[in-house]
Amino acid sequence: MNLKEYCGIVGIYNKSEAANYVYLGLHALQHRGQEAAGIVSTDGIQFYEHKGCGLVNDVFNKNSISSLRGNVAIGHNRYSTFGDDSIANIQPLFAHFDMGQIAIAHNGNIINANRIKKKLVDDGAIFNSNSDTEVIIHLIARSQKTTFFDRLTDAVKVLKGAFSLIIMRENEIYAIRDPWGFRPLSMGKLDDATVFASETCAFDLIGAEFIRDISPGEIVVAGNEGVKHYSNVFDATNEKKCVFEYIYFSRPDSYLWGKNIYSIRKRMGEVLAEESFVEADIVIPTPDSGVPAALGFSKKSGIPFDFGLIRNHYVGRTFIEPTQTIRHFGVRLKLNPSKDVLKDKRVVVVDDSIVRGTTSKRIVKMLKSAGAKEVHLRISSPPVISPCFYGMDTPTKRELIASSHSTEEIRKYTTADSLEYLSIEGLKKVVGETGYCFACFDGNYPVEFDRE
Numbered sequence: 001m002n003l004k005e006y007c008g009i010v011g012i013y014n015k016s017e018a019a020n021y022v023y024l025g026l027h028a029l030q031h032r033g034q035e036a037a038g039i040v041s042t043d044g045i046q047f048y049e050h051k052g053c054g055l056v057n058d059v060f061n062k063n064s065i066s067s068l069r070g071n072v073a074i075g076h077n078r079y080s081t082f083g084d085d086s087i088a089n090i091q092p093l094f095a096h097f098d099m100g101q102i103a104i105a106h107n108g109n110i111i112n113a114n115r116i117k118k119k120l121v122d123d124g125a126i127f128n129s130n131s132d133t134e135v136i137i138h139l140i141a142r143s144q145k146t147t148f149f150d151r152l153t154d155a156v157k158v159l160k161g162a163f164s165l166i167i168m169r170e171n172e173i174y175a176i177r178d179p180w181g182f183r184p185l186s187m188g189k190l191d192d193a194t195v196f197a198s199e200t201c202a203f204d205l206i207g208a209e210f211i212r213d214i215s216p217g218e219i220v221v222a223g224n225e226g227v228k229h230y231s232n233v234f235d236a237t238n239e240k241k242c243v244f245e246y247i248y249f250s251r252p253d254s255y256l257w258g259k260n261i262y263s264i265r266k267r268m269g270e271v272l273a274e275e276s277f278v279e280a281d282i283v284i285p286t287p288d289s290g291v292p293a294a295l296g297f298s299k300k301s302g303i304p305f306d307f308g309l310i311r312n313h314y315v316g317r318t319f320i321e322p323t324q325t326i327r328h329f330g331v332r333l334k335l336n337p338s339k340d341v342l343k344d345k346r347v348v349v350v351d352d353s354i355v356r357g358t359t360s361k362r363i364v365k366m367l368k369s370a371g372a373k374e375v376h377l378r379i380s381s382p383p384v385i386s387p388c389f390y391g392m393d394t395p396t397k398r399e400l401i402a403s404s405h406s407t408e409e410i411r412k413y414t415t416a417d418s419l420e421y422l423s424i425e426g427l428k429k430v431v432g433e434t435g436y437c438f439a440c441f442d443g444n445y446p447v448e449f450d451r452e
């Protein structure tokens with residue numbers, strides 16, 4: 001079984017104390033992965049690495065950062081539900097091969113990795129981790145081509161699924177997005193340095209200027225000869241950018257695929273209000289993910305916005321906790337209702353999504369026990385009915401409440417007075433009709449899952 005990677009990646013080429021910048025970039029991308037973090041740097045001769053489990057702040061300190069020498073560095077935040085926290089699985093993965101050294105940071109999920117791995121193992125390859133990313137290193141090392149670039153393209157052309165990659169060699173960095181463009185990857189500039197990151201909020205923190213998104217199927221190389229772009233490596237295919245990046249994953253201050261996440265989410269809330277207005281006294285968000293949509297809902301409906309739930313920012317995202325028992329407890333750990341705001345009110349509570357339904361049920365109960373007269377649940381995305389195979393961390397189909405329950409059944413389960421989701425048409429009205437993967441909402445998988 002492979003680890004499902006939903007992660008943040010950063011790379012910087014040609015900057016003194018490169019690891020410091022990558023460390024800051026990982027901080028900005030902490031929301032994309034809280035389980036483990038790592039940085040590999042190079043001074044052009046040697047590679048230096050430091051990795052560990054936990055938040056960026058737990059993993060790195062002044063000494064570990066200063067041991068990461070050189071002007072080139074890449075980093076990775078991991079978010080995985082599989083729960084194998086062995087150090088070998090923490091990225092960037094780093095290896096020696098006949099052309100020197102290589103480090104790789106991957107965001108996504110390679111759906112044919114098992115099949116590729118089996119072939120490689122039958123052929124005598126030895127794997128160090130159970131991450132799907134390691135197959136890329138093997139494919140590069142085993143290619144018969146004479147240049148690194150040709151070996152790299154040999155390797156990535158075999159892969160199916162989601163892969164935004166940052167690959168480092170002694171004197172260059174490669175940034176790659178799969179031809180479907182499932183996961184984000186942007187390019188920026190900081191003085192003479194080239195920077196790559198999953199989201200533009202990482203550029204803001206280090207003072208880099210956003211240049212553009214890497215295009216689906218594009219390879220960008222930052223090296224001694226400047227920055228080069230290759231866009232004819234993969235067979236042409238339709239773009240399938242993950243729409244859930246807009247709904248939940250990305251930070252609201254990031255700009256993704258030409259749009260600001262905050263504005264997009266606010267707009268989703270507006271359309272949701274158009275579709276499912278209800279008479280109420282206040283609109284409150286589930287903080288933090290529901291805030292922009294709740295603002296949009298309030299604006300469109302004319303119902304005043306308020307904060308009825310206060311979030312404790314010092315507990316991590318509850319979703320990362322492995323067992324249902326802890327997750328139940330987790331919602332209470334994270335959110336507390338404001339009785340003064342809620343008492344005797346008809347409340348619209350806006351969240352970005354319902355996955356298993358656990359959070360919504362807890363929240364409705366919390367709001368009612370704090371004195372809310374009515375609780376109307378509004379969700380700024382359509383029902384999640386199908387699991388994701390492209391790097392989004394979703395449970396199995398059976399665990400997705402909307403895969404087997406109608407909206408009315410879910411309403412009953414959550415004990416809300418009403419429940420409405422944003423329609424798929426409404427979502428498309430906001431993001432656009434085409435160019436996105438909507439598989440979690442409609443079950444249409446753009447790249448077939450390889451079950452072997």
Ligand code: AMP
Binds near residue numbers: 356394
């Ligand atoms: P659940 O309790 O399983 O229904 O989870 C719903 C909550 O999880 C919502 O408040 C979302 O903001 C959040 N959420 C949705 N998708 C994900 C994801 N892939 N990873 C972590 N949290 C998520």
